[in-house]
Amino acid sequence: MSFGRCAACRYLRRRCTQDCILSPYFPSNNPQRFASVHRIYGASNVTKLLQRLPTHLRAEAADSLYFEAQCRLEDPVYGCVGLIFLLQQQIHSAESQLFKTQAEIAVMKSQTQYPQTQPFRAISGSNNLLLQQSDNDANL
């Protein structure tokens, strides 16, 4: 049984009770984690948010709050929304490249299927040319 305070209660300078809602997700060995979250959301908001969730989902929620808080601290203007914009741009760029590549494949496949030189036509064409040549000679 640990008698130490969790990172949240240590930061807030209060007694850490047995049923402290924040202690499972903000252990004392990682004070920076709670500091980031508190700086962006505030302890009261974090507590209320976690209280509204079933226990088995609170760890994921705390992790995502920490991630978003870190994004907001690194980019105070856009936070993790900046990352969303970047990913959307990457999707748009990848889709454009994919469509372009698929179009090139379609063009090349059609060129392979219907090549320019046709041996049958070349021979029959040359016969026609010979015939055409003799007509021209007759007309001179």
Place this chain on the structure above:
Amino acid sequence: MRSCSPCAACKLLRRRCAEDCIFAPYFPSQDPHRFAIVHKVFGASNELPVDQRGDAASSMVYEANARVRDPVYGCVGAISYLQNQVSQLQMQLTVAQTELLRIKMQQDSPSPPYLAPTNIFNNIDSQPEYLNFPSSTNVIQDPSLKTESIWT
């Protein structure tokens, strides 16, 4: 000249809305929900240059809405989904680029040596493939598509 009614932030916080209220330009009184949702999720206020506050307010509204819609993952759910999409598109692009390279090499390869002059009409469908599919190291990769794990 600003309207005399308090902005949405001051109305919710029940305080006097000063002439130079920092929230007033971004949280007008006509849209109380906008500040309410930001206040619900975000507690602290950060100091930002004036020209960036509009974007900051909008991004905070976006994040707060995402968190209210998905209290467990918030925006991180959207980020995870988009990262998956990027990975899938990158795979599809790699496959397509490999296929294009294969076709180009097939078109550039010389005629097979065993074609007999009298039988040129019989070998159109039986041309052997001299190609080897390129290894993954030769496939063109766009470095801007690489993304880090969302938890790093």
